[in-house]
Amino acid sequence: MKTKLLFIALLTLGFSSVQVQSQTTVYAKNSDISDNLDLRAVASMFGESANLQDFERRLNDPKYQISNLDLNDDNEVDYLRVIESVENRTHVVIIQAVLDRDVYQDVATIDVERDNYNKVSVQVVGNTYLYGDNYIYEPVYSVAPVIYSSFWVTNYRPYYSTWGWNMYPTYYAAWRPYPIYRYRNNINICINVNNHYNYVNTRRSYVAPVLYQSRRTYGYETRRPDYSFAQRHSNVSNRYDLDQRRVASRESGRSQNYGTNRSNTGRVSSTDNRTAPNRNYAENRTNTDRSYNTNRSVSSDRNTSNPVNNSPVNNPVRVESTPRTENRRDYSQNNSNVSRGKSQSPVNTTRPAPTQRTETSRSYSDNRGNSENRGSSMRTQNTQRSEAPRASQESRSSQPQRESGAGGRSAGGRRG
Numbered sequence: 246m247k248t249k250l251l252f253i254a255l256l257t258l259g260f261s262s263v264q265v266q267s268q269t270t271v272y273a274k275n276s277d278i279s280d281n282l283d284l285r286a287v288a289s290m291f292g293e294s295a296n297l298q299d300f301e302r303r304l305n306d307p308k309y310q311i312s313n314l315d316l317n318d319d320n321e322v323d324y325l326r327v328i329e330s331v332e333n334r335t336h337v338v339i340i341q342a343v344l345d346r347d348v349y350q351d352v353a354t355i356d357v358e359r360d361n362y363n364k365v366s367v368q369v370v371g372n373t374y375l376y377g378d379n380y381i382y383e384p385v386y387s388v389a390p391v392i393y394s395s396f397w398v399t400n401y402r403p404y405y406s407t408w409g410w411n412m413y414p415t416y417y418a419a420w421r422p423y424p425i426y427r428y429r430n431n432i433n434i435c436i437n438v439n440n441h442y443n444y445v446n447t448r449r450s451y452v453a454p455v456l457y458q459s460r461r462t463y464g465y466e467t468r469r470p471d472y473s474f475a476q477r478h479s480n481v482s483n484r485y486d487l488d489q490r491r492v493a494s495r496e497s498g499r500s501q502n503y504g505t506n507r508s509n510t511g512r513v514s515s516t517d518n519r520t521a522p523n524r525n526y527a528e529n530r531t532n533t534d535r536s537y538n539t540n541r542s543v544s545s546d547r548n549t550s551n552p553v554n555n556s557p558v559n560n561p562v563r564v565e566s567t568p569r570t571e572n573r574r575d576y577s578q579n580n581s582n583v584s585r586g587k588s589q590s591p592v593n594t595t596r597p598a599p600t601q602r603t604e605t606s607r608s609y610s611d612n613r614g615n616s617e618n619r620g621s622s623m624r625t626q627n628t629q630r631s632e633a634p635r636a637s638q639e640s641r642s643s644q645p646q647r648e649s650g651a652g653g654r655s656a657g658g659r660r661g
């Protein structure tokens with residue numbers, strides 16, 4: 246039994262690993278053919294090249310990795326060769342992917358034309374099979390490219406690449422294609438930000454399309470005739486419309502997610518944080534009022550039934566919520582009770598403040614009376630003390646007079 250369980254566990258692990266590998270392979274696949282070569286990067290490299298040979302080298306240099314195309318599905322990026330067709334002042338530069346021996350597929354063309362005023366116009370046109378109809382970028386270079394000077398010279402020979410299948414230059418080394426998201430991150434480094442790349446949907450030159458038809462190659466189209474851009478994306482006309490559709494779908498998805506998150510957070514905050522505390526406050530307030538009314542009625546009954554109540558009633562709710570009018574009423578009642586009988590205690594012992602005031606007034610009056618009595622007694626004592634010295638002084642003064650009188654009498658008697 247244990248061996249069977251171990252065998253089943255091993256089988257499940259093997260199937261799960263196979264599924265993970267298959268998912269990884271699907272994730273690495275490209276979403277569309279046109280995502281594997283950015284024509285803005287091609288236009289940027291064209292403006293930095295010295296001539297068409299240098300331009301071909303830059304397209305296939307592993308250091309730049311401009312291309313990510315793998316049309317023959319050999320898990321290696323296809324080599325891009327450059328050929329040219331010239332008529333008078335119009336040059337058509339054709340970029341072709343090498344798929345097999347003597348098998349090529351056009352990827353894009355560069356129309357270079359000079360008018361009678363020696364003004365040069367450049368348009369990078371994507372292949373219709375790969376990019377759709379009229380997918381054109383018109384670069385505006387910040388500095389005039391050096392490659393212009395190599396086109397209009399005497400005895401000019403059109404450029405034709407000598408490289409082909411299994412015949413590559415020494416600087417070239419094939420690399421594996423990257424996932425689309427990684428290719429986009431890498432290709433942004435190769436685009437010169439000082440230039441402007443304007444999207445247009447019409448060709449300036451009438452001669453360039455004719456020259457291109459004479460040199461056109463379509464090896465990949467013949468292999469997969471039902472895989473053109475129009476058949477891959479029936480709802481858009483070219484790659485530019487596809488990009489706009491992608492951007493719109495991303496923005497709508499972000500707005501929907503933002504709106505959903507915002508509505509959910511708003512509901513939670515309004516329901517939980519606002520309504521509940523208000524209800525609790527109202528319930529607490531009604532409960533407090535009910536307890537206050539109940540305690541008030543009970544206390545009034547106690548006061549009417551038993552005017553002299555020496556047992557204190559501890560009611561913190563009533564003490565905290567008692568208004569000022571009740572304090573005054575209780576104070577008047579306490580004064581009346583005090584006037585009726587000083588020996589009796591106040592009626593409502595739960596009002597300590599008025600009782601203390603009456604007691605303090607009473608004690609003050611008593612103390613005042615006592616102090617007056619003491620003062621009167623002290624006064625009498627002082628009076629008696631002051632009178633006593635006076636009497637002694639009178640008695641002392643009267644004695645010499647008497648003695649002098651007696652002496653006089655005695656002298657007179659003797660004289661007579």
